[in-house]
Structures are given as C-alpha cells and as structure tokens.
Amino acid sequence: MWDKCGVIGIVSTEDVATPIFYGLRALQHRGQESAGISILAEGGAVRTHKALGLVDQAFTSEDLARLSGRLGIGHVRYGTAGGRGVENAQPLSVESVVGTVALAHNGDVVNAPEHRERLKLKGWGFVSENDSEVVVRMLANELAQTHNPVKAIKDLMSKIRGAYCFLFIIGERLFAVRDPLAIKPLVLGEVDGSYIVASETTALDVLGAEYIRDVEPGEILELTPHGFESHSVANEGSTAHCFFEHVYFARSDSVLDGVLVHDARSRIGARLWEESPADVDIVVPVPDSGRAGAQGLAEAADLPYKEALIKNRYVHRTFIMPGQDTRELNVKLKLNPIKRFIEGRRVMLVDDSIVRGTTMRRIVHLLRDAGAKEVHVRITSPPIVSPCYLGIDMHTRDQLVAANHSVDEIRTMIDADSLAFVSLPGLVGALGFSQNSLCLGCVTGAYPVEIPGERLRSQTSLGQFKEAGKVEKKTV
C-alpha cells in the first residue's frame, strides 16, 4: 500500500562499500524488494552490484570486497513504478559524455511519463519502463550541452516536477539533490572525514556519524572528502514534507526535518485522545505501526498500555502478499491476541491508518473473539481520501475506503464500537509544522505540485476539508 525507497551516498578517504551496506540495512524498512551499490573505482569506472532481496541477501562479503572505492551510492527499493525484477533495481548507470553517471532515486517524478512520450517522439528509445531511466538520460543529455554537472542538474530540475531525492555519481563526483518542496527526507552527516547523505538519520546513527542538517528544499549538494558545497535552486518559499513519513513510513528513531518520529507519533496519539475519548479499560496498539501513537494516547488518557496483540516476526509483511484473500488470512497468521489482557475489557485499538478497511475489520474480530467487551478504534492519520502521486504506492480512489464512505460507514464495516481519526488541525499541530509546510495530498485531495485532474494545495484551505476529529459511535 505505502512504501518508498531508501538512498545513501558516501565520500570518504577509505573504502565506502561496507559503510554503504550497513547504511542500507538501517534503511531497509524503506524497501525490501532489491538492493544495490555503485562505487567509483580507481581510474574513474563505476562498478555496480544489485540484486533482489534484502540487503543481507543481495550482498556477500565478496561482493563488497569487489566494490573497492571511496565514493559511492546505495539504494533499497520497494517499487512505486515499473514491475519487479532485478532490471528495475538501482543504482542505474548511463555512459555519458563526461563518463559514467549513476543514479539512486527516491521519489516520483510526476511528469516523467510526459517526458518519456515527448522524448520517444524525438527518437529516444527507452530500454526499461523505469522512470529513473528518463531522469538519468535527460541528465546525460544536459551534460552533453554543458559538460557542467551543476548546470546540467539545474536544467534537469527546471524540467521535472514531483517528489525526489537524487544521488548522482557524475564524472567522479557525488551530488545529492532534493526537490524544491523537500517532499522526501534527505539528511547530511559526517564521521571521521566521511560525508554522508541518506534518507533517514538511522543510517547516520549506525555509522556513528553526526547529523549536520537536512538537505534543503531545492538544494544541490556536492560532497567531497573535504566537506560539501551547496548550490541552491530558487525554491518556492514553502515546503511540502510528506506527513505520512512521520505517521507511518520512517523508523520511529529517525529525526525527520528536526522532529523525532517517535515523539511526533506520541503527540498525535495524545491529541487523538483529547479529540475522541471513550470509556475504555486498556489501550492496545496494532504492532508495529500503532505502537508510538498508542503509548502517547495511553499516557494522555492515564490508561494501561497493553501489547495484547503479538506479531509473528517470521511471517512476511502483510502487504507483500498478492490478492485480497491472502491478505486477510495473513492478519490472522501474523497477530495473536493475548486473551488474558483482553477478556471482558473495553479496548481502545490504535493504528496509523485505514486504507481498505479489511485488515482492521479482521483485527477487531480477533479482539472480539478473544473476549473484548468493546473495541474502540483510533487512527493517527486523517482518512485517506485521495491517491498519492508522489512516491507512496497507494493506487486508486476505488481502493481507498475513506474516499467513498463516511466515517460511520467505515465504523460499521470494521465492526467497531466507535471509530475516530485524528483531525487535520490536530495532526498538523501535533507534528509541529505549519499546514503549508506539509504535503497532505492524500488526506485533503489538494497537492503541492500540479497533478493533472487534481487540485493544487495553494487553491485550498484546511478549513474546507471533511472534519475527521469526530467520533462515530455504534448506536445501541
């Protein structure tokens, strides 16, 4: 349903393949489909190893040993576009006029399909269906004009729009690029003279690196063993950080745009209790996604926090299973309720989101079967009413239950005694950002970049959106 990619780039005075490998493991939650590393070898050639599977599976120690070099980039992929298969793994390389260009990309360039069609007409045959090929070949084309990487990147950025973090190796140099609205996260760190850019601070932590700052909106950053140089593209004076990174996607120990994810989730939980309390005995998270929110809620409510649903860590992640039926069955096989905690109790169940509703319905039934007297569901995001076009894999409106049903209808579908989502103002307040510094497209239907057929954020105000903070209760 939701997922993205993770990227890391390092320049150092020592070999970087192993640090990149460890950094990718710390970003593994951002993508489990494939992993890859490109290294600038002695003499200027770029060597790449990429394979399907987890980072641990994709690389042997021999693979790492072969990737000798002091500048490199790495990628873990979930796959928002293009089919599965190693041919879609990144980094992606092209031979250009200034030598090999390698790209590790996190995000979605929304007008890539238009460019693809336009360039086909100009005679560009594309060897893959991957949008990253469009990006990297557009860049190679700019490079042929200017021979200047920074100028070429600026020209590229002037032509594309969307959510993106690019790490480029261009002609023996390393560049990190963040889109002008800073939709996707990208941080900068340093340890012992190695400079690192990565999707999340967890990759800095595992390498013992100090966090320096976030890469800025629209910034082009060149990293060298001696430091970093910044080239800024005029940005739009506002940002559009993806709020869903905070609510679900990032690891809870990451610091995103200055905010510890765990804290943000806790504060949303507390806000949710203020907005939508209920007479309950215990607070139970859906593991692992609802845990931080449930802790904040339980503290605010001064209620016992109970991990009453135990997750089987050896079963593959729910959303990877193909087909709806398997997905339902899987909930049962992954979660085991502890009866002693639940029996005869009124339970407040906390999770980060409801997409289709089928998983939540199954969990509510698990709790009822285990003897729960009442089940009150609280969700730490507003209802998802609109697709994400900017990097999260969240198909069409048809598949989003909240796009087509009221909160009370959803409550009935999931068979809960009550249901509440955090309100938009509640969410924004708890995250500590201003409304206009976030991308809230999927919960408002108004997007920070132009999407054909959708509204722009600038044309809307928060007040006009459906009120999510209201609790819908079962009528007795």
Add this chain to the structure above:
Amino acid sequence: MWDKCGVIGIVSTEDVATPIFYGLRALQHRGQESAGISILAEGGAVRTHKALGLVDQAFTSEDLARLSGRLGIGHVRYGTAGGRGVENAQPLSVESVVGTVALAHNGDVVNAPEHRERLKLKGWGFVSENDSEVVVRMLANELAQTHNPVKAIKDLMSKIRGAYCFLFIIGERLFAVRDPLAIKPLVLGEVDGSYIVASETTALDVLGAEYIRDVEPGEILELTPHGFESHSVANEGSTAHCFFEHVYFARSDSVLDGVLVHDARSRIGARLWEESPADVDIVVPVPDSGRAGAQGLAEAADLPYKEALIKNRYVHRTFIMPGQDTRELNVKLKLNPIKRFIEGRRVMLVDDSIVRGTTMRRIVHLLRDAGAKEVHVRITSPPIVSPCYLGIDMHTRDQLVAANHSVDEIRTMIDADSLAFVSLPGLVGALGFSQNSLCLGCVTGAYPVEIPGERLRSQTSLGQFKEAGKVEKKTV
C-alpha cells in the same frame, strides 16, 4: 546460545499439511535452521518434505499440496546436536516391522551417546550423528519385539533419560510423548474435530484451536480423529519445567504449564525492582527479550518505560553470526539508541540474561555514547553458572561469564553503574511454581536428571546457592 526445537502433530478428518505449516510458523521462534513435515498418505506410506531455512522458505504451496493426508507431524529445528545441513532436519523416518515410523523430537536424550556406543558394540551401524536416529531405531527395535506401539514406547522410555517431547507416527497412528519430568513444554488442543499437540499454545491460537491441557509428565498420548487416549508412565511425582522457557525462550503470548509467559516475565521484573532498586529516571528494555520484564519493573517502580533502543528487524539474529567479533559489531548494527530519551538520564536497562557479557557491555556503551548519565543493569534470570544438558545450546562453563566471575566482576566488565540479577527465591516465587517443580540446572548446577559429573537436584537445596539478588554498585 540458547535455543531449541518446535514440534506439532495433528489428526483430522481433513488434510493436515497446511494447518501443520501454519502451526510451524507460530513456532518459528523455536528454530530457524530447518523445517519439515511428515504426512501419513493414503495407503499407509509416510511422505516427508524437509528443507533448510524458515518455514516460509522450506515449503511452497506445491510442496504442501503433495503432502496429502489426515495425520501428520512437523518440526522446526535450531540444532542442539549434530551439524547443520538438511540431513539433520526432522521429521526422521525408519522402515520398521510395523511400517514407517516417523519422529519429530524436541529436547535432549542425555544418555543417547551411551546407547549409541552400546548399540555399536551390538553391531548397529548409525548412518547419522543425530541422536534422534538412536531414539527412532531403538523404538523400531522394541516394535519388533512387541508389535505394540504403546508398549514399545514405554520400553523405550524406561531406557532413556533426559528432556524430550516425541511426536511419533507409528503404523498409521499418532503418538505424543513427554518426558517424566515434563522438562519441555507440550500442549494439547482441539478445533472442529482436529486434535493437535504442539510445543506452545501459539500454534493452537493460530489454528483457532481450544487449549485442552498440557501433556502430563511421562504421558503417552494417542491422538485420533475421535479424541485422544492417555497411557501414563509412572512419573517421579515431581516435575522439572525448564525455567528458561519462561524467562526467554517461549513467545510472550504462550501459556506454559498454565502460566502466561508475559505475566511471568512482568512479575520477575517487579520482583527485581523490589530486590534491587536504584535512583533512576527511566526504564529501558533490551528489545525484544527484556521488554516484558522491563514493563513489570517500570510499573512496580512507577517509572517511565521507554523503548529507547530501536531494533533493526532486518538484521539476522545476533547469536546466529559466527565468531565473537561479528557478534559485537552486530549489536551496534541492530540496535539504535534514541538520544532524546537517554541524554542526561539515569537509565535502568533490563534484559533476560547475561551469558558472555560482551553483548551487554556493548549496549551499555551505546547508552553512554547517547548521553546516559548512569546505566543500571537488571537481569530477569539468576546468573548462569552451569551448562544446560537438556536441550538449550549453552556450551561449556568457560563461555559462561558468571561461572567464573562474581557479580561485581561482571559489573566491571560490562561497565555498568550497578548490576543485579533476580534472586533464585525471587525467580521461583514470581514464576509461581515450587522450587522442585522447575529445572534450574543452569543457575544452580544441580540437575533433575543424572548427568555424569554434575550434582542431582535432589541432593541440594536452594538455600545453599550463591545469593543473586544483591546489587553490586560502582564504587565512586
């Protein structure tokens, strides 16, 4: 360091391979090395599929479809004896006078090596180094005398001693056997006319089965589609449930011999606080093993419980890595401290055990590097001073730091401000068993069954053991 196997057996009026598969996934925490299923096919033949890896990896849906039949057994293996490799995977089958005998075994038969040597002298060539071959061929030999499965099993049990749960397919019938001291867990359940035995209740839960009771000490249980029949071997009037199943090994949502594992762990945590308090600001668990103990401790202490160490779920389990150095490195790579929770705080760190001490030292340093003012370590088991001979993979005394060092020496080694282990009386009381119903061999050096060179439990009393409850503090 510690680990065991998991077993499940089902008789039903429908195909059992898929339920056994799901049951094995719910027992996966008991062994990740190999998985196998044996099914009694139409016509009396036994078909087996086994392979290295997790249950999900070892079986495809085609494998399960081929295993058609209404009676079967399954096994996941960690491997206490014998090398790795699929030739050591179970179930293990022999062709006997009454047809195929298949065995899934959890435990250690301590006198199997003696039988092996004795039988070699009688001309028995053994095709593997696996002790289960000794067991299953001794049974085949008994069967040739009596042609009566129950009598053969009784004869077998009269010759062996140790910790064992056997699931046997013998001549189209299914038998479950638990050793006379009930050292290893084995439970009985039922759903829709299917009867199930399994190592833990988690396997019953995932199948929607009702827990009926534990298999009794020394019991031989025959399961049929119509119910079960019990044949008891005169037991010793006492039990010796492995306390380490409660402290570490079982899943926290299992009910072991009537006790919910999560509750037992919480109570030990609370007792630990009573025995060994300290002036601290927050309670932090080592995930996942210290979590329930830390929750109990934090509640008893009325202190904030903080999950300040975040585990990377995509990194392989620490103890599977070969070599000491990798083990140390791995702690760093698996655990990420959340600085904001730790900085400037006095931390009480809770885990289930200390074996070598190297991992704990590394975690203490992680916390200090993240700014902890003090680190007080609390352990929910007494010091491990003696090897386990009864199913847990815990090598020699040399490798056990507590066998050769005082608590204060260990405190110095792990660089903690204070260190305390739960006391033996405290542990026993918190578990809710009498001292003589538990196997405490590894923390007392006195064992419930005869082990050459070691003391017997009956010759000792708890009072004489090293006092573990004492807090050792750093002298300022």
Add this chain to the structure above:
Amino acid sequence: MWDKCGVIGIVSTEDVATPIFYGLRALQHRGQESAGISILAEGGAVRTHKALGLVDQAFTSEDLARLSGRLGIGHVRYGTAGGRGVENAQPLSVESVVGTVALAHNGDVVNAPEHRERLKLKGWGFVSENDSEVVVRMLANELAQTHNPVKAIKDLMSKIRGAYCFLFIIGERLFAVRDPLAIKPLVLGEVDGSYIVASETTALDVLGAEYIRDVEPGEILELTPHGFESHSVANEGSTAHCFFEHVYFARSDSVLDGVLVHDARSRIGARLWEESPADVDIVVPVPDSGRAGAQGLAEAADLPYKEALIKNRYVHRTFIMPGQDTRELNVKLKLNPIKRFIEGRRVMLVDDSIVRGTTMRRIVHLLRDAGAKEVHVRITSPPIVSPCYLGIDMHTRDQLVAANHSVDEIRTMIDADSLAFVSLPGLVGALGFSQNSLCLGCVTGAYPVEIPGERLRSQTSLGQFKEAGKVEKKTV
C-alpha cells in the same frame, strides 16, 4: 533404460579428493544423477560431500579443498533402486564399532529385499529405501562380531548374492570387493605410489595410471600406500561378465576384462554383416551407441560409413526424459539427418539394441523423410527378452518389445525394410569370451545367480535359444 553406477577408490601419500574428482568425471557416463566423495581425514574421521547433478556441478574447488586426506572413495549414480534425491546419493556412511564405514556401491544385491524384511523383524529400522543401507549395516553388524574387516566382508559375502562392486572405507583402511561371478567391472591401477580401483580403465587413464589387472571374481582387495593385499573368497570357477557393458554401457576406450570395448563392438558389427548382409549403399550409425559397431560392419562389408545422423549434444539424454511421448519427441530434437548423404540411398542403420522399439521407429522415419530408399536395421545385441535383475535399469517384460514379439513383428513395428539382430553365438564369439563366462540373462532369460521365478544359467544351453541371427525382410 540401461544404466549403472561408477566407483573409484584411491590410497596415496598425497591428497586424493582431486584425483577422485577427475576419476569420477571419466566415469560420468555411468551415472549423471548424483556424485559423491568420502575421504578419510586426519584423525580417522570420514568426511563426505555429495550432491545431485554432474561431477562438475556437484563439486566446487572449495568442496574439494575441504576434503583433505590420503584415502578416499567416490561414486556417480544413475539409480537402479530407490527414488532420486540426494538422500540416495553415495558414498553412504555408518558409525560402527570400528569407526566410520563408508560404502560406494555399483550393482544390485538381488536378495537385499529379503534381508531387509528379515532384519526388520529383528528390529532393524531402516532410515532409507536404499539397498546399500542394508549392505553397510549388515557389514557393521558383522564388524561388531569380529572386529576384523576381512572376516566381516567374507561373512557379508556369504549372505548376499548378486552383481556388486563394493568400495569400503573401514576403520581407516580401503577395501575393494567384486562379486564371485565378476558381473560388474572393476580394475586396479597404480601411478606414483597411488593405488587405484575403478569401474573402468578410463579413470586410470585420466590419472596417468598404469592398469595392473582386473579385480578377480570374489576377490577382497585391500589397498595401502605400499601396494595391495588380496583375500579371495572361493569363487564358483566361472564368471558372468555382463555382456551389455561391452555392447553399450562402457566407454569405447575402456578395456573390460582384457578386451578393448571399441574392438569388441567393431567385431560384433563385422559378424552381424556376415550373418545378415543386404544390398545397401551406405552404413549409418545411430550416434553415439551404434558407432563402433557400424564401423566394423562397414569395414567388413567394404561399404561407405557415413555419420548421416547428427546429434545435438546440448539436449539431455533421451532416456532421462519422463513419459513416452517426450521420449519420442526427443529423438526428433536430438538427431538431425544429413539429407545429402541419405537421399536416394539404401541405408544400413546400426544400433546396439532395441528395447521398446519406439525410438528406432522414429529414427527409421527420420531417414525415410530425408529420402532414404530403403532402411535396413542391424542390431549389435541379440533381442532383449528378459529383465535384468543385476544392475541395469530395464524394468519389466511388458516393456521389452522382443519379449512379446517376433523379429518380423518388430521389423513391421519399426517400419524397416529388413531387421537383424546379431546371433547369440555370433555375439559370444565376437566378444572373445566363452558362453559360460558371460551373463546373458537379458537375452536368454537364464541367469547366473538365483532369481526367484527365473531359470538359472546352469540349467540351460545356448542352443535352445531363439535364433537371432536370422534376417527378417519386408515382403514386397
């Protein structure tokens, strides 16, 4: 249809795993299902590596490096009994009273099933369906009585009957055993102080070893780095060398019991022409099995020898394909006729045998489609009328076309203009052995060892058998 195993054993003053590996490659034509090597390591342990596939696929150089030791045995398997799968790969080891016993076995012990049933009644559970387990455990049992390997082997030989070559590692010593009728081939050689036993001289050749002699009927040979010691079991004064090794199975450059296989095949071809000439223009072999016979025939006939059927070497061997239909299709896909050689010509087509007749029919049609005016088929073995119980995989009488049809009926079935098999006296004469020194069971129905329900060779004489030398022609 027909196939067996290959074995090799070496004692040396240097590591033997690599020479055994090369020897197995030179025996690869004897079995492609699995390959294995057991080596006596320092300290007396036996290490084994075995895997499915060709020798090249089963062993990496690391595998060989791990198998350090100066005494060892190797095996390639086709599989006459027991299912496929690595659990049936050899060598097979048992732990016995005198240490590890390892066995590499080529042949069939015809009364193994009786022993298996008898021993089950005595309480021996068998962990496989492989007859080699029966042999090796019977030997372990004898060893427990005598502790004397030679005596134990003699006792074993007194209880079993059949066609067998055993290579045993027993208590750090290497023994080679050939059955009293010397049905299967086994040769002895030497190079630079290494002593070698192997199924065929090709394994000696590849190692640069000198052929010393064949292992004798009923001989037990112990090999040491200093030479070899012979222990003979009283043999029956006659032999029963499998004639089919000469006709089809052995490699044409092997010397079997003193006879170069290529020469024997050529002489049969010449004899066949004398017995059954025809007015033809060219002689064409079915590659590769008919080549040597066709060369001898063409020379005798003074006719042009033309390799007019080209074999695709990249297609798997015909008889490995499951199912009759695939087998037919495969002939087409493996053989390509050269039209220019065939068109308008009368062809004499030579092959080594006809089992079902379907393959030959297809080849005859290939030739006719390519324009052959006439196709005269000549076969260098007599009609196969009876199953082989002694090591060749040649199922039941139902599957043998010659068991149930006259030569003329077969001629009609394969749509040939004429068909002739070599006569029994012709075959025996061409091979250069006396009739009573060969096993001719499959072409006479009279066997050299007792087979329940079949005649014994001693009760018959050649004269009474169906006259094979006669040519059956199409009536115009």
Add this chain to the structure above:
Amino acid sequence: MWDKCGVIGIVSTEDVATPIFYGLRALQHRGQESAGISILAEGGAVRTHKALGLVDQAFTSEDLARLSGRLGIGHVRYGTAGGRGVENAQPLSVESVVGTVALAHNGDVVNAPEHRERLKLKGWGFVSENDSEVVVRMLANELAQTHNPVKAIKDLMSKIRGAYCFLFIIGERLFAVRDPLAIKPLVLGEVDGSYIVASETTALDVLGAEYIRDVEPGEILELTPHGFESHSVANEGSTAHCFFEHVYFARSDSVLDGVLVHDARSRIGARLWEESPADVDIVVPVPDSGRAGAQGLAEAADLPYKEALIKNRYVHRTFIMPGQDTRELNVKLKLNPIKRFIEGRRVMLVDDSIVRGTTMRRIVHLLRDAGAKEVHVRITSPPIVSPCYLGIDMHTRDQLVAANHSVDEIRTMIDADSLAFVSLPGLVGALGFSQNSLCLGCVTGAYPVEIPGERLRSQTSLGQFKEAGKVEKKTV
C-alpha cells in the same frame, strides 16, 4: 577463442515460443552463455524471458507457457563484446515511438564504438556497454523520423558497417536483416504456414521446415503469416562469407550459403593430403572439430581413419575455462587416447585450427605417451595471423601464435614430426567459393570492411600471402 551467437525468428498462426525454444536448442552450439525469447503478445506488448545458461536451463515449460503469441524472436549468446551477465543477454527491447522494438543480433558492428562516442556527445546516455543498445536506439531514433520500419532500417544500415544479422520486432512486425556482405549466415524456411529465419539450417530441420533460401546480402526481409516481403539495400556486388563458419563454427549438418558443411570440411581434408602428404599408418581426428576433415583426408589418402582420441562429453568445453593452466590440464581430462590404435604407429593428426598452440602441443604429447612413433599434424585452415573484428572472439595478435612465428617454429613448439596448414588457394577451392566471396581477414590480414589500422581486402590479392601449404618437417 572463436564463437558467436545464434538467432531465430518465427511468425505463425499458432504460438511460437515452443518452436523458438526448439530452434534455439538446434543453435545451441553457437552460444552457451545465455538464452532469451521475445514474443509479441496479444495487444501489442512484447514479453521477454532471458537467463544465463543453456536453453534447457534458461527456460522452464512455465516460462514458455507465459510467452503466448504468434510472432517472436530468440537468441543464444556467446558474447563477443560486453561482460557476461544476464544484463547482456538478448533479445534487447526499447520503447519507441512506434511501440516496442526488440532485437536479436548476431555479429559485430565495427563502427558501433564510434557511433557510441558520437551519440554521447549528442547527449545520449547509454545504460549498457553492449553494442546492441547502440543499434536498437539508433533504430528507435530513425523510427521517430520516419515512422516507417523499412526506411528506418535502411537509414540505420547506411550508417553502420560490419558483420550482422538482425532480427527485429518493430510495431508488431518481424524483420530480418543481413549485412551487405552477408558475412554471417542467415537462412529462411517454412513449415505449415510458419515462416522462419535462423542462423543455420539445423534450426529449420528440427522444426521440420523446408529451407527456402538464404537471406541475401543487404536484404531486409519482412515475415508475415502469409509469406515474406523483400526490401533490398543496394549491395556491394560481392560477398564476404566468413570462411571460419565452414571450417569450425557451424554444425556439420548445416547447409551454409548452399554448401553442406560436412562436405566442405571433407574436401579441405582431401586437399590437405594432396598438398602435404606424409608416410603415416593412420589418420586420427581431434574430436569433434577435426572429424570431417580427417575423414576426407583419410579417404583421399586411402588410410585407416581411427577415432583414437575419445572425448569425455561431460567435461565443459576447453575454452570456457579461465586461465592458461586449467586449459592445458583440461585437454588431458577431456581426451583419452586408445593405446591399441596408436602404439607403434605413425599418426596423422587432423584439427581445424591452431590458435595459441598450447592445446595442440598437449595432444601431440598425449599421442606420444600412448606410444605413437610419429605425429604429423594437419590443419584444415590456414594459419591465423590476424584478429577477427567481425564476430569471432579472437583477441589480439599477441595471442595468435601464427602471427608471430613461422610454421616451422610452430612445429617445434607443438613437438610434431611435421606440420602443415591448408593453403589459401586450397581452402578457397575446397569451399567452392571464389576468393572474393569470402571473408578471409584472420588468415590474410585483409578485411572486407574498413577496420582502422588494417588493410582492406580490395587492396590485396591472394598471391601475396604467406604460403601455408608447405609442410614443415622435423629435421632428424
């Protein structure tokens, strides 16, 4: 050393994946590194499956079943350029303005590197190092100009030079293209309304197809289910068929440009005897490459032809082994001499070529060790003195022994009693082509297409080349 690729394309009224699979098996000798098939599916999409290994290994029956469609192309690869690995496997696809373009390519476009550099300057980033990407993207570019496949292919051909056969799927149509000098073979056939183009007639034979004709020099052929349409590019009035296809590369049952390969090889052997006879007793081929030549030579000489070197078919092909040492060892392991044929005899040894000379030296020694009195070597190609730039993998001049040594020096190096190569006029005469219809670059150093730094064929005449027909004898 020498090798190329194989291609096949089929249009039919039925599914073509399985026929293409069978056709690729019949072309397997042209490349064993990877195999692939692209099929035009319903709706116009192109589906491709490619993998490393033999055709049998690269495709399962499920893979073929998924490739449903009535028009497709297939490829087996040896790899003349670019590294190994599945990313270099073909067919190669690009998305173009007229839909997917897929290419299966056999040959070498000699100016592809120039185009690559030129296009890089124009901003074309190349995602692989494979020259086929240059070709297919140049075509996509032409298509964007014209939208007319035939015109686009003509424009492409006007820009490239070299040896090539292209099979293209372009916008739901199938095109076959042969370079203007017809350097590489490509034939056209038909069966039951299916039209087929393939590298050799063996692929037609296996499918039961009739050979129609060779694709003509410079011809663009469009295949449809109703027949074929020809578009000819003005060719150069001459051809340059690779003579080495006849001498070594093609399968002996192929008909190349109207000549049966087996016959051509026989005639060269006969010519070689006429040019360079010797007093010998037998003629022995190096299997399999020298067989047809040796047969022709033996017939011409009226000497016995003896297959005295037996090849182990289970050992991988010599030239695939990395490193010189292994290559030498491998000769020993692959070839076994039959002593009885050789001992005391004067042997004439026939092979197709000498590249480095090391293999031949080893074979001469094998024969001497087996007792040959004299060894006279005869080679059915002239000395290789110059690299091949047109599709055969024959590195640099340094590696070609004949580029730097006289025939007598080579004779000394290989330790032969005499050595002779066929003369250039002898070769050309035996093949039955005129000198100017062949590419003889590697034996003359004069090439039919412009190669920077090399002479053009048109500037030379045969007379001026080193006289190869001379026999160099050991001076006693």
